[in-house]
Amino acid sequence: MANLFEQNRNYVLGDYELNIIGDRDKLAQWRHKGMGPAFYKLGRKIIYRGEDLNAWADAQRVEPAKGGQA
Secondary structure (H helix, E strand, C coil): CCCCCCCCCEEECCCHHHHHCCCHHHHHHHHHHCCCCCCEEECCEEEEEHHHHHHHHHHCCCCCCCCCCC
């Protein structure tokens, strides 16, 4: 898969690129529920690594069934 995020970059809340997967509130809900991409919590700062975001996005891939309806 082509990377949606730069592999070697760290992303913090407020970075526009994170809107690809969800807004600030959605990301907070996922963190609270233990869902979504892996992250670091340093004090009150939330940091997402690009490689973790790409791995999570790749795991969300859905491949439609081949052919038509049965």
